Amino acid sequence: xxxxxxxxxxxxxxxxxxxxxxxxxxxxxxxxxxxxxxxxxxxxxxxxxxxxxxxxxxxxxxxxxxxxxxxxxxxxxxxxxxxxxxxxxxxxxxxxxxxxxxxxxxxxxxxxxxxxxxxxxxxxxxxxxxxxxxxxxxxxxxxxxxxxxxxxxxxxxxxxxxxxxxxxxxxxxxxxxxxxxxxxxxxxxxxxxxxxxxxxxxxxxxxxxxxxxxxxxxxxxxxxxxxxx
Amino acid sequence: xxxxxxxxxxxxxxxxxxxxxxxxxxxxxxxxxxxxxxxxxxxxxxxxxxxxxxxxxxxxxxxxxxxxxxxxxxxxxxxxxxxxxxxxxxxxxxxxxxxxxxxxxxxxxxxxxxxxxxxxxxxxxxxxxxxxxxxxxxxxxxxxxxxxxxxxxxxxxxxxxxxxxxxxxxxxxxxxxxxxxxxxxxxxxxxxxxxxxxxxxxxxxxxxxxxxxxxxxxxxxxxxxxxxxxxxxxxxxxxxxxxxxxxxxxxxxxxxxxxxxxxxxxxxxxxxxxxxxxxx
Ligand code: FES
Ligand SMILES: [Fe+2]
Numbered sequence: 148x149x150x151x152x153x154x155x156x157x158x159x160x161x162x163x164x165x166x167x168x169x170x171x172x173x174x175x176x177x178x179x180x181x182x183x184x185x186x187x188x189x190x191x192x193x194x195x196x197x198x199x200x201x202x203x204x205x206x207x208x209x210x211x212x213x214x215x216x217x218x219x220x221x222x223x224x225x226x227x228x229x230x231x232x233x234x235x236x237x238x239x240x241x242x243x244x245x246x247x248x249x250x251x252x253x254x255x256x257x258x259x260x261x262x263x264x265x266x267x268x269x270x271x272x273x274x275x276x277x278x279x280x281x282x283x284x285x286x287x288x289x290x291x292x293x294x295x296x297x298x299x300x301x302x303x304x305x306x307x308x309x310x311x312x313x314x315x316x317x318x319x320x321x322x323x324x325x326x327x328x329x330x331x332x333x334x335x336x337x338x339x340x341x342x343x344x345x346x347x348x349x350x351x352x353x354x355x356x357x358x359x360x361x362x363x364x365x366x367x368x369x370x371x372x373x374x375x376x
Numbered sequence: 377x378x379x380x381x382x383x384x385x386x387x388x389x390x391x392x393x394x395x396x397x398x399x400x401x402x403x404x405x406x407x408x409x410x411x412x413x414x415x416x417x418x419x420x421x422x423x424x425x426x427x428x429x430x431x432x433x434x435x436x437x438x439x440x441x442x443x444x445x446x447x448x449x450x451x452x453x454x455x456x457x458x459x460x461x462x463x464x465x466x467x468x469x470x471x472x473x474x475x476x477x478x479x480x481x482x483x484x485x486x487x488x489x490x491x492x493x494x495x496x497x498x499x500x501x502x503x504x505x506x507x508x509x510x511x512x513x514x515x516x517x518x519x520x521x522x523x524x525x526x527x528x529x530x531x532x533x534x535x536x537x538x539x540x541x542x543x544x545x546x547x548x549x550x551x552x553x554x555x556x557x558x559x560x561x562x563x564x565x566x567x568x569x570x571x572x573x574x575x576x577x578x579x580x581x582x583x584x585x586x587x588x589x590x591x592x593x594x595x596x597x598x599x600x601x602x603x604x605x606x607x608x609x610x611x612x613x614x615x616x617x618x619x620x621x622x623x624x625x626x627x628x629x630x631x632x633x634x635x636x637x638x639x640x641x642x643x644x645x646x647x648x649x650x651x652x653x654x655x656x
């Protein structure tokens with residue numbers, strides 16, 4: 148086992164020692180002119196896409212009165228907070244304060260946007276200055292994301308495997324092979340992005356989606372939290 | 377640990393009209409209390425062997441866990457002849473009691489949270505208004521607030537510019553005086569009485585004293601409940617849940633002068649139950 152594999156074995160999830168990027172969502176799950184919540188370890192995000200298709204990841208806490216920006220709305224190229232309508236541009240700068248329509252908002256008011264990029268149908272976000280790009284899951288395509296209420300250990304036990312050198316955990320359920328990129332969520336939950344071979348047919352993808360649900364049930368049954376409940 | 381001065385304040389714990397001899401269990405600042413009707417028809421607030429002071433006023437039963445230094449505030453306008461009292465009931469909100477009051481003091485959210493009722497785009501501008509801490513009464517007051525409203529009250533037809541005054545006589549209570557559509561020159565009285573169950577959980581008891589003889593009671597209650605349910609969707613999604621008193625934590629503008637004065641007043645009195653002093 149080389150060093151890199153060892154690191155994955157220890158970490159198993161994003162971010163980790165080799166990759167500071169976190170896969171927060173699938174690109175298809177953040178359509179144009181929408182906003183939805185996302186998570187980095189210890190930090191809530193508002194993931195949003197402008198009408199023109201530009202993706203951004205803001206801190207989920209509005210700098211005005213702390214409202215979750217993921218409850219807001221996208222108009223054109225800006226994200227607006229639902230509480231008082233403050234609007235933020237793609238770079239995070241506040242562009243409008245409706246209570247004072249004639250005022251240019253001070254440049255210091257900012258929604259703290261994080262580094263974000265899309266690759267292979269996955270939205271990756273990084274809280275710091277990333278040193279290297281996220282891994283390339285060559286030959287695989289994302290199918291769906293799902294929330295699993297289980298620890299990483301339970302997932303690895305259910306998969307009877309550990310994550311590989313790219314950070315993917317593979318499992319075979321009833322003969323269906325799926326790969327998962329894992330990211331932490333708030334509380335005792337994980338977000339699993341399910342990928343399949345790029346040449347999979349439509350039926351294959353449906354089967355993979357079902358397999359992922361079966362895998363979730365297995366992992367949740369193995370988790371000590373659910374055993375205690 | 378220093379004694380939290382909010383312990384000595386009065387808080388609502390139930391509606392007088394809903395009192396029963398069996399009573400109700402509730403919570404005040406983390407202390408379980410029982411609210412019931414005594415043998416002589418008087419409200420009783422108790423916990424095991426303790427019996428707390430009680431006041432019945434503004435449709436509610438009020439109590440205190442400490443030693444109140446003054447009487448519960450008065451609302452003289454509420455008892456002008458011809459007003460109808462509306463017990464709106466209770467809305468439980470997973471937020472700091474202080475956040476609930478601050479939201480009540482805020483008008484800039486009307487077009488976005490109470491869309492087409494208390495506000496509507498493009499009428500979003502908040503004109504300059506006046507705010508002061510009245511030293512003699514020791515209360516926060518905001519006056520001369522004007523705002524365009526599509527349906528200011530159940531009795532309002534069509535949009536009008538409404539005038540507002542806000543008053544904060546106690547850390548978790550606020551009174552709103554608002555232009556009264558059927559009676560120009562008079563003010564409708566709408567209050568927000570907040571019962572702090574804990575630092576991040578509260579029961580909100582709105583109460584109204586209105587000049588409105590026509591709207592059915594149930595419609596008045598539903599109108600106000602709708603407004604508070606809209607507010608709840610905001611209050612349960614503010615981060616942090618505690619009200620930040622550190623000025624570096626959140627950014628106010630001129631429209632937030634009432635909130636700024638309220639926070640300053642809380643800090644001055646060390647009313648910090650439900651507040652966060654240092655940014656985390
Ligand atoms: S809290 Fe976001 S605009 Fe006020
Ligand atoms: Fe409101």
